[in-house]
Amino acid sequence: MTDDTMPLLDALLKRGGGDFMKDLAEEVLGRLMAYDVEGQIGAGHYERSEERTTQRNGYRHRAFDTRLGTLDLKIPKLRKGSYFPGFLEPRRTTEQALVAVIQEAWIQGVSTRKVDDLVQAMGMSGISKSQVSELCKGIDVRVNSFLERPIEGDWTYLWLDATYLKVRENGRIVSVAAIIATGVNTDGRREILGLGLGPSEAAVFWLGFLRGLEKRGLKGVRLVISDAHEGLKAAIAQVFRATWQRCRVHFMRNALAYVSKPEHQMVAAAIRTVFMQADQAAASQTWRKVADQLRPRIRKLAELMDEAEADVIAFMAFPKSHWPKLHSTNPIERLNKEVKRRADVVGIFPNEDSIKRLVGAILLEQNDEWQLQHRYMTLETMAGRTDEPTALTHIAA
16 A cells, blocks of 8 residues: 555655645545446456446546545446446535535525635635526425415414515516414414515405415404505405404504694604503594594594494403504514525525525524524413404404
């Protein structure tokens, strides 16, 4: 062994001008493959042997990514049959590890440029946007399995909220709604139930999304919390026999749009007195009183309050301990912010599949975290929920 190794080291040291360790690794692996081929064909180079089964036929180059960098291996070719070294699997472990790193980096909101820097820092060649996109398609199986899973049991509360993202479509850049559905079941557990993508103005989109949830098994919904999008509200009325809660935060923004900026604080404080009441009946009385006080000066705001009363205080027909989590879509606001943070790194998505891939992966990650936490609502309070809210709060179908 010594007689064979020392000339090899001497030759590599005399070569100079390169990376000694990389050259050494390439040479050693080259010799291993030569010995391997020799055993497979039954003869060495130029050796005459009755045991020979075929002849060598040159080499083919193969890049091999290692901690030393990317090695250029010359894999022997045969005239008959084929040879592939055992240490190079068709899907090498190093490649699998690299794909996993790139997928995780992309999901975590790392830009393509930074992924490229990361790949090069690992001693490998750079990677393009298209390569990153192709590698990340491996996420689809996990994401689709999560988003299409059956929904089991009864889900008392359902939150629906949309985030708007940019995507290329037929040469144009358009905005699409990514609607996220989260729910709390009768055990008080919170889960992400679905993701839908489509044009925000299309009522048929909202209806199709909710029908999809129903088809997967969503049932037992008593209260749906969302923004006041007309298409969504109509879809909720068609799919669920449930109360609709208009997001209080969104309503306040809509209300203050009718008020001059110096009056914002005063008007907001007046409306907030409604939510300080002990029950729904008292809140309703206070709501009408505030609306009447504002009517002479801000008539449009008073009319908005007349129209929205039942929807904004609908949550008060349910257990008081649940109120802080039912009056708005705020419970999923943090989730939406995380979606936006990571989506902003991408900027403009090439297609809707790439949106589903990224947003779906974020939702899967968040859902796993929720399952490790305590119940979102206690069993005791869920058992004592109000199953039949007052007629004031039902959506007109």
